[in-house]
Amino acid sequence: MKLWQKLYIFTLILFILIFNLAGVIFIEKNHNASLKREVNRCFNEALTINSGVDTSLPAFRTLDRYIDLLDFNRRIIYKFADDYAKKSNGIYLEILDKKNQEIYSNVDFLLPKYREEINIQKMNERRTIIREVGKNTYIFITNLIEINGSIFKLTYMRDISSIYEQKKEQYDFFFRLEGIALVVFSIFMFFISRWISKPVKELMRVTKRIAEGNYHERVNLNTKDELGILAQNFNLMAEAVEENIHQLEKNNLEKERFIDNFTHELKTPLTSIIGYANLLRTTKCDEETFYEALNFIYEEGKRLEELSFNLMDLLVLRKEDFKKEKVNIKELLIQVKKVMQPKMKEKNIEILIDAEPSEWRVEKNLIQILLSNLIDNAYKASERDTKIYLNLSKEKEKMILEVKDGGIGIPKEHLDKILEPFYMVDKARTRANHGAGLGLSICKRIVEVHGATLKINSIVNEGTSIKIIFNKKEVEIDESENNAATID
Amino acid sequence: MKKKILIVEDDLAIAKLIEINLNIANYETKKVMDGLKALEIIDEENFDLIILDVMLPQADGFEVMEKIKHRNIPVIFLTAKKSVFDKVNGLKLGAEDYMVKPFEAIELLARIEVVLRRYGKNEKVLNFKDIKVYLEERIVKNDGNTVELSPKEYELLCLLIQNKNIALSREQILGRVWDMSYYGGTRTVDMHIKALRQKLDLGNHIKTIYKIGYRLED
Numbered sequence: 001m002k003l004w005q006k007l008y009i010f011t012l013i014l015f016i017l018i019f020n021l022a023g024v025i026f027i028e029k030n031h032n033a034s035l036k037r038e039v040n041r042c043f044n045e046a047l048t049i050n051s052g053v054d055t056s057l058p059a060f061r062t063l064d065r066y067i068d069l070l071d072f073n074r075r076i077i078y079k080f081a082d083d084y085a086k087k088s089n090g091i092y093l094e095i096l097d098k099k100n101q102e103i104y105s106n107v108d109f110l111l112p113k114y115r116e117e118i119n120i121q122k123m124n125e126r127r128t129i130i131r132e133v134g135k136n137t138y139i140f141i142t143n144l145i146e147i148n149g150s151i152f153k154l155t156y157m158r159d160i161s162s163i164y165e166q167k168k169e170q171y172d173f174f175f176r177l178e179g180i181a182l183v184v185f186s187i188f189m190f191f192i193s194r195w196i197s198k199p200v201k202e203l204m205r206v207t208k209r210i211a212e213g214n215y216h217e218r219v220n221l222n223t224k225d226e227l228g229i230l231a232q233n234f235n236l237m238a239e240a241v242e243e244n245i246h247q248l249e250k251n252n253l254e255k256e257r258f259i260d261n262f263t264h265e266l267k268t269p270l271t272s273i274i275g276y277a278n279l280l281r282t283t284k285c286d287e288e289t290f291y292e293a294l295n296f297i298y299e300e301g302k303r304l305e306e307l308s309f310n311l312m313d314l315l316v317l318r319k320e321d322f323k324k325e326k327v328n329i330k331e332l333l334i335q336v337k338k339v340m341q342p343k344m345k346e347k348n349i350e351i352l353i354d355a356e357p358s359e360w361r362v363e364k365n366l367i368q369i370l371l372s373n374l375i376d377n378a379y380k381a382s383e384r385d386t387k388i389y390l391n392l393s394k395e396k397e398k399m400i401l402e403v404k405d406g407g408i409g410i411p412k413e414h415l416d417k418i419l420e421p422f423y424m425v426d427k428a429r430t431r432a433n434h435g436a437g438l439g440l441s442i443c444k445r446i447v448e449v450h451g452a453t454l455k456i457n458s459i460v461n462e463g464t465s466i467k468i469i470f471n472k473k474e475v476e477i478d479e480s481e482n483n484a485a486t487i488d
Numbered sequence: 489m490k491k492k493i494l495i496v497e498d499d500l501a502i503a504k505l506i507e508i509n510l511n512i513a514n515y516e517t518k519k520v521m522d523g524l525k526a527l528e529i530i531d532e533e534n535f536d537l538i539i540l541d542v543m544l545p546q547a548d549g550f551e552v553m554e555k556i557k558h559r560n561i562p563v564i565f566l567t568a569k570k571s572v573f574d575k576v577n578g579l580k581l582g583a584e585d586y587m588v589k590p591f592e593a594i595e596l597l598a599r600i601e602v603v604l605r606r607y608g609k610n611e612k613v614l615n616f617k618d619i620k621v622y623l624e625e626r627i628v629k630n631d632g633n634t635v636e637l638s639p640k641e642y643e644l645l646c647l648l649i650q651n652k653n654i655a656l657s658r659e660q661i662l663g664r665v666w667d668m669s670y671y672g673g674t675r676t677v678d679m680h681i682k683a684l685r686q687k688l689d690l691g692n693h694i695k696t697i698y699k700i701g702y703r704l705e706d
Contacts, residue, residue, distance in 0.1 A: 263570075267589045268502065269501075271502055271505075272501035275505040282703070283703075285512075293508075296504065296505070300501055
């Protein structure tokens with residue numbers, strides 16, 4: 001059953017129960033009060049009759065002094081009852097003697113055969129019974145009265161049907177009222193319950209869409225109640241999920257591209273090596289082809305070697321257990337310059353260092369790899385007889401290491417992909433240098449290990465500047481460390 | 489007339505390797521290193537077949553394929569990309585075949601031959617010295633005289649002539665002439681080579697290559 005249906009049916013059932021209960025209680029209470037009032041009135045009247053008999057007894061005695069005593073008593077009571085019954089409206093009197101012989105009765109309806117109240121024995125007892133006779137309801141009040149030593153049973157009766165009719169009328173009215181109320185209530189409640197459960201429906205629709213893979217779907221609810229808050233929180237959750245999925249997809253794509261590129265980089269030299277080797281072993285070829293083939297095998301073998309070393313670097317860099325130590329960066333720059341010098345001579349390129357002596361906490365070998373990679377890139381981009389600059393500078397919270405060249409530059413469209421593994425701006429040129437496009441990826445990892453950032457500025461045909469921006473906090477040497485060093 | 493084949497491959501070593509192999513198999517070749525140059529040269533010259541790499545600078549192999557489709561030149565993709573998706577994509581674009589690197593020269597030659605035959609472009613007669621093999625009639629003539637060969641001997645002869653100057657291992661010969669399902673052993677190959685040498689007087693030309701197999705030489 002749907003939520004709105006539950007809401008609707010249960011409120012409807014509850015309404016019927018409470019409305020009926022309240023109505024019945026109200027009517028019954030009302031009826032009981034009326035009945036009680038009526039019964040009290042009857043009591044009083046019956047009492048009046050009883051006392052009336054006592055007070056009028058002396059008068060009767062003077063009137064009928066010659067009459068036989070027993071008969072006299074009967075006549076007194078008869079006379080009295082007759083008088084009273086004629087005077088008052090709507091009441092019936094019945095007087096019986098001890099043996100239940102009727103002395104007086106103005107009852108004009110059929111009395112039931114068995115009446116327990118006439119078995120009354122005690123003087124000060126009074127029996128009250130409400131009894132239905134035919135279509136009407138009567139109250140019977142019976143007590144004993146004594147006249148000159150003789151005992152009589154006096155029964156007072158009154159028709160109280162009107163009270164029961166009133167009750168019946170009230171019930172009729174109540175049920176009609178309930179019918180109308182129920183119709184009105186059920187119409188309103190139908191719309192209310194649908195309106196209340198509408199946000200749930202919306203939530204349901206959206207969750208289903210998201211489960212189907214439409215992660216951009218959001219709940220659109222403007223209510224301020226708990227459901228509104230739920231929708232808001234749900235949207236936040238959906239956003240987080242979407243972001244995660246997006247990130248995962250991105251990672252996956254990156255991984256896929258890495259593997260694609262990796263297989264390509266691995267297969268190309270292998271294809272050549274195997275192909276040429278096969279050529280040499282199966283074909284009779286001239287000397288030129290023979291040496292050309294051998295040369296290709298050698299070159300491609302070198303390329304594979306380079307690739308495997310670079311990959312090793314990249315793999316090692318993923319493990320992240322590096323020991324940073326105190327390094328004088330200026331000395332390190334000079335050292336790297338020395339190592340690169342022989343290569344630079346081939347194109348007569350000069351490396352210029354502009355740096356103050358300063359000590360940083362870094363992983364020395366990694367920074368060396370980083371610098372030689374960057375210088376190597378600069379070298380490849382540069383013309384003959386040019387310069388490469390290594391600059392060291394400080395800003396407020398930053399330490400900046402810059403490698404700058406005046407080479408061919410990097411076209412804008414490559415800038416954002418250049419750090420990806422295997423990405424090559426100029427494939428032929430990279431290949432000619434045995435490159436596999438891994439250098440900058442390695443640099444990126446080294447920079448990440450040091451919590452630094454890498455910034456590339458490049459203008460085509462004017463040159464490239466690569467800045468490694470270290471956070472002072474990451475590379476600064478603690479005072480305590482310094483002291484310890486001096487004590488040593 | 490020699491068939492002319494265009495090699496589009498950005499890796500110089502591989503381009504050269506394909507070229508040498510095709511030249512040995514008596515094809516004329518041209519090679520270019522990127523997609524745009526390929527399109528240019530296809531505009532200028534006529535080719536019987538194109539061997540096309542997928543990952544190319546300027547314009548990739550799929551783009552090139554798209555643009556030259558209307559010329560009805562058979563294309564064989566030769567690439568390191570081996571996913572089914574790439575394969576299907578290449579073949580859907582109308583390529584005749586799809587080969588994955590690393591490849592073997594003999595397989596490439598075989599596939600080229602199949603594609604050319606499908607296009608009716610390959611030779612109807614194979615020549616070697618005085619021997620002529622009429623492929624449609626399945627007749628072999630040596631110096632004008634018809635020579636009777638068994639079906640397997642005939643196929644072996646075709647294979648040797650088509651791969652002239654290239655050494656074929658006994659396993660390769662078995663695979664091509666007897667299918668992979670044949671388990672007769674390499675002795676069968678030796679027997680048939682012996683028969684060919686006798687029937688066609690090729691004793692000096694079918695060389696036994698140590699540790700590899702046989703090679704037909706001029």
